[in-house]
Amino acid sequence: MSETSPGDVPRVRGKRPPQGDPVVDRALALLSAFDAAHPSLTLGELARRSGIPTSSALRLAGRLVAWGALERDAEGRFTVGLRLWEVASLAPRARGLRQVAMPFLGDLEEVTRQHVLLAVREGGDAVLLERLSAHAAIPVLYSVGGRLPLHSTGVGLVLLAYAEADVQEEYLSRPLLHEPERTPVSEAALRRTLADVRREGMAHFRRKVPRPIVSVAAPVFDAADRLAAAVSVVVPQEGADARVLGPAVRTAARAISRGLGARRPLGPGR
Amino acid sequence: MSETSPGDVPRVRGKRPPQGDPVVDRALALLSAFDAAHPSLTLGELARRSGIPTSSALRLAGRLVAWGALERDAEGRFTVGLRLWEVASLAPRARGLRQVAMPFLGDLEEVTRQHVLLAVREGGDAVLLERLSAHAAIPVLYSVGGRLPLHSTGVGLVLLAYAEADVQEEYLSRPLLHEPERTPVSEAALRRTLADVRREGMAHFRRKVPRPIVSVAAPVFDAADRLAAAVSVVVPQEGADARVLGPAVRTAARAISRGLGARRPLGPGR
Structure with missing residues (x-):
């Protein structure tokens, strides 16, 4: 319920933060879960480090993988994707x-x-x-x-x-x-x-x-x-x-x- | 209407794609709008190149700026943010x-x-x-x-x-x-x-x-x-x-x- 955008659908009281686009913030929280000490994460680690429930984390990570922001290695671990690096090198x-x-x-x-x-x-x-x-x-x-x-x-x-x-x-x-x-x-x-x-x-x-x-x-x-x-x-x-x-x-x-x-x-x- | 997540809210027929998290896809589409020939974009350019309505683009870009995936320069143009580059360099x-x-x-x-x-x-x-x-x-x-x-x-x-x-x-x-x-x-x-x-x-x-x-x-x-x-x-x-x-x-x-x-x-x- 917390993953709707403001103004587009009826709000469910108490189920979503007062502002922002929680889905986007959650997707970004998944990216924030990676750092130099954690360059590759299992789904469980990704969920725990981002504070996002596993089912949500899996679905969002799936979208990020589809675009190339994340990649999944042979063992199923998530890593940061080369496509994200490409866009980011434009900074x-x-x-x-x-x-x-x-x-x-x-x-x-x-x-x-x-x-x-x-x-x-x-x-x-x-x-x-x-x-x-x-x-x-x-x-x-x-x-x-x-x-x-x-x-x-x-x-x-x-x-x-x-x-x-x-x-x-x-x-x-x-x-x-x-x-x-x-x-x-x-x-x-x-x-x-x-x-x-x-x-x-x-x-x-x-x-x-x-x-x-x-x-x-x-x-x-x-x-x-x-x-x-x-x-x-x-x-x-x-x-x-x-x-x-x-x-x-x-x-x-x-x-x-x-x-x-x-x-x-x-x-x-x- | 198209920015709800699957299973969380009633679907409005014809108003959203059949799968995925459109909000995340839209946020990623904003990132895709940047390339070597377009490293900085006005809000209008960002909306046009990503195919996202201006009001949605502004709101989503705001979330990306808050996290640091995008930055806004002195002229109000959007550029890719250093925070994104930091995460991406973990690829x-x-x-x-x-x-x-x-x-x-x-x-x-x-x-x-x-x-x-x-x-x-x-x-x-x-x-x-x-x-x-x-x-x-x-x-x-x-x-x-x-x-x-x-x-x-x-x-x-x-x-x-x-x-x-x-x-x-x-x-x-x-x-x-x-x-x-x-x-x-x-x-x-x-x-x-x-x-x-x-x-x-x-x-x-x-x-x-x-x-x-x-x-x-x-x-x-x-x-x-x-x-x-x-x-x-x-x-x-x-x-x-x-x-x-x-x-x-x-x-x-x-x-x-x-x-x-x-x-x-x-x-x-x-």
Whole structure:
């Protein structure tokens, strides 16, 4: 009863939420059930993780499979479908930015022979748009399409340092933990770090676990001179030379900014 | 009236399709309205291209925006949302394959300094999963997430040559045109080409427009020794040396196959 659209059929009191299209919301909830730790789900898992009764979940998943948003593998497990990926790759922030950035990211990867990351801010997280990794690169925590904490990654610090003041204040007002160590973040220390990032035009972030790494990140600006993304290089701490990495990362970030049409590739006011 | 789910409310004769969840199908139709030529749409365009009345389109698009499947830009145009891209990047064929392939694609791009493509077959098309392009690379027709014709691209010929017999026959039974020239394809010539591809373990494809290019492509096999993807290098015809490109592309394809767990990286029976 809860799966009717507003205005089209008589409402049954108490059986449907007051607004929205519950069917669509349920279909989207099925998509939300997938994440990096759960890229394939049985029907039971899909129902449990989305909070949708199994019979509804099966019917809705059937529609999503018919269109190609989901696929079903040989064992009957549901996965995200290639057709959804096709449509999603039209997302302007993923597509336009990536297209401009890729050759420069490739250069950075060639020079550093480790990991090169491109990320954008989405709400209170960084979303990893691209990661180029050399064969011999050290293991890292994050993969493409995944979310990264703003306060404990190089790209995240850049995205936070150049975010609008209200976004920053909202973020700083939360209790924050360093990831993956789960130790508390001092708000005062984070404020100092963000000021440093803005002053230097780049972030240096060091992490000890799972192994000691250094991330050097710089901001990318768009044609309206707004922050568009952050680019970083992640290397093992041993042997890392920030004096070399900094200029390389900033040069790539400026080149990408120019490619996006930024008039001030170092950012507004600089 | 057509937006009710089966079995939940009284059916109104003639007003709804006999099966499925029309609301979900309509929401998916909104997503289908976007393509490479139409990455951003006004509400009117969205309604027209999806065949959904404007009022329904607006309401459904609102739900999709609330979840993040769509975004609305400063001019009120709808675009595909980053949240959809996040979920979609969990698609196993896009993600697992890309993760294994990227370092090898990077090597190929470094060696050839032109375009490197990774594609999979989806129905009667190739879908471009990845394209690495050097700064100075020649312009090419296809971009990531786009569809390529199987019979007039290097990766497409490989994907078709190693497809199941029924897929091949179905494809060969259609009237086909070379793209982008729009000249007819001879079925007999295409059959010979596919046999050549299987015998040589790679495809050589030449195209004159928009400018003369050569594509050299090779198959990638998965852990079940089934065709998983095709990888290619696209270079200007002038100066192209197939004797050099062939081994490079085949080596990269074999490396990716081994990375996927293939026991026979040259393909079943070889």
